Amino acid sequence: MGAYIARRLLLMIPTLFGIMLLSFTVIQFAPGGPVEQVIAQLTGQGGDATDRISGGGGDFQGGDDSAQTSTEGGGGSSKYRGSQGLDPEFIKKLEQQFGFDKPAHERFAKMIWDYARFDFGESYFRSISVLDLIKEKMPVSISLGLWIMLISYVISIPLGIRKAVKDGSAFDVWTSGVIIIAYAVPGFLVAVMLMVFFAGGSFLDWFPLRGLTSDNFDELSLWGKIVDYFWHLTLPLIALCLAAFATTTLLTKNSFLDEIKKQYVVTARAKGLTESQVLYGHVFRNAMLIIIAGFPSAFISAFFSGSLLIEAIFSLDGLGLLGFTATLQRDYAVVFATLYIFALMGLLVNLVSDLMYTLIDPRIDFDRRDV
Numbered sequence: 236m237g238a239y240i241a242r243r244l245l246l247m248i249p250t251l252f253g254i255m256l257l258s259f260t261v262i263q264f265a266p267g268g269p270v271e272q273v274i275a276q277l278t279g280q281g282g283d284a285t286d287r288i289s290g291g292g293g294d295f296q297g298g299d300d301s302a303q304t305s306t307e308g309g310g311g312s313s314k315y316r317g318s319q320g321l322d323p324e325f326i327k328k329l330e331q332q333f334g335f336d337k338p339a340h341e342r343f344a345k346m347i348w349d350y351a352r353f354d355f356g357e358s359y360f361r362s363i364s365v366l367d368l369i370k371e372k373m374p375v376s377i378s379l380g381l382w383i384m385l386i387s388y389v390i391s392i393p394l395g396i397r398k399a400v401k402d403g404s405a406f407d408v409w410t411s412g413v414i415i416i417a418y419a420v421p422g423f424l425v426a427v428m429l430m431v432f433f434a435g436g437s438f439l440d441w442f443p444l445r446g447l448t449s450d451n452f453d454e455l456s457l458w459g460k461i462v463d464y465f466w467h468l469t470l471p472l473i474a475l476c477l478a479a480f481a482t483t484t485l486l487t488k489n490s491f492l493d494e495i496k497k498q499y500v501v502t503a504r505a506k507g508l509t510e511s512q513v514l515y516g517h518v519f520r521n522a523m524l525i526i527i528a529g530f531p532s533a534f535i536s537a538f539f540s541g542s543l544l545i546e547a548i549f550s551l552d553g554l555g556l557l558g559f560t561a562t563l564q565r566d567y568a569v570v571f572a573t574l575y576i577f578a579l580m581g582l583l584v585n586l587v588s589d590l591m592y593t594l595i596d597p598r599i600d601f602d603r604r605d606v
Contacts, residue, residue, distance in 0.1 A: 375553030395487025418481035423544035426474035
C-alpha cells in the first residue's frame with residue numbers, strides 16, 4: 236500500500252504540471268488581458284470589470300495623469316488594443332505590474348516555482364491575497380455545497396434502497412419519472428421560478444433575495460441566527476438540490492440490485508433471515524461500497540463548489556461568482572491559483588477515495604495492480 240501511495244503522489248507532479256501548462260498556453264491566446272483591461276478602463280472603453288484599478292498596486296496610482304500626458308505627443312504602442320496615444324512608459328509600468336515584461340516561458344516557470352511553495356500572490360485588481368480572497372468567498376460555497384451534499388445523501392440512499400426493493404413496481408416507476416424530470420430541469424430555471432413565486436416577484440414575498448444572512452444578523456439570538464441562516468438558504472438549496480440526488484439515487488439502486496441477485500443473498504434467505512437482516516446485514520455493506528468510497532470526494536468538493544447562475548440570481552458572493560468575475564477581469568492571479576488549488580485537491584481526494592475502498596473492502600489490494 237505504501238508503494239502505491241508513493242506512486243500516486245509522484246504521478247500528481249506531472250499531472251499538475253500538465254494541467255497548468257495547458258491552461259497557461261490557452262490563456263496566452265485569449266484577447267483582452269489585464270493590461271488591456273486597465274487601458275480600456277482609463278480610456279473610458281471598459282465596463283465594470285476593473286472598477287478597482289486605482290487601488291490595485293502602486294503603479295496604478297495616478298495612472299490617468301501619466302497616461303494623458305502622452306496624447307499630445309501622439310505616442311503609444313500598438314501591442315495592446317486601445318493603447319494609441321498613451322505614454323509608452325506608462326504601458327511598461329503596467330506590464331511590470333502584471334509581470335508581462337518577461338517572456339511567457341519565464342512567467343510560467345516563476346508561477347510554477349511560486350505555486351510549488353504555495354505562494355499564490357495577490358489579485359491583480361483587489362488589494363488582497365488570492366488565498367484570503369478564496370477564504371472570503373468560502374462561507375457561501377460551503378453553505379451551498381455542504382448542505383446540498385448532506386441533503387442529497389439523506390434522500391438518495393434510502394430512496395435508492397427502496398427503489399431496489401420495489402424494482403418494477405409503481406413506486407419505482409413514478410419516482411424514476413420524478414427523478415429524471417428533476418434532473419432535466421436546469422437549476423437556474425427553478426431558481427427564477429422560486430424567485431417569482433416566493434421572493435417578492437409576482438406572488439408571495441416569503442423569502443429574502445440577497446445575501447447569506449440579514450443585515451441585523453449580529454444582533455440576533457443564537458436561535459434567531461440559525462433561523463435567519465436557513466431562511467436565506469431555503470430557495471438556493473431547493474434550486475440546487477432537485478438535480479443533485481438523481482445520480483446518487485440511481486447509483487444506489489443499481490448497486491443494490493446487483494448485490495441482491497448474488498448467491499450469498501439467496502443463501503442468507505434460505506437460512507431463514509428476515510428481509511431486513513438480509514438487506515442491511517449483508518447487502519448494505521457491499522452495495523454501498525462505491526457510494527461510501529466516493530464520500531471524501533463529495534465532501535471536499537462541497538467546500539469548493541460554486542454555482543454561478545444560482546449565486547447571481549440570489550446575490551450570493553461565492554466561489555462560482557469569483558471565478559466568473561476573475562475570468563472577465565482577466566485576473567490571472569486568481570484564475571491560475573484557484574485552478575492549481577482545485578486541481579491539487581481533486582488529485583488528493585481521488586487518492587483518498589481509492590484508499591477508502593481498501594478500508595471498506597479488504598479484498599481490494601492496490602499493491603497487486605498497476606497504477
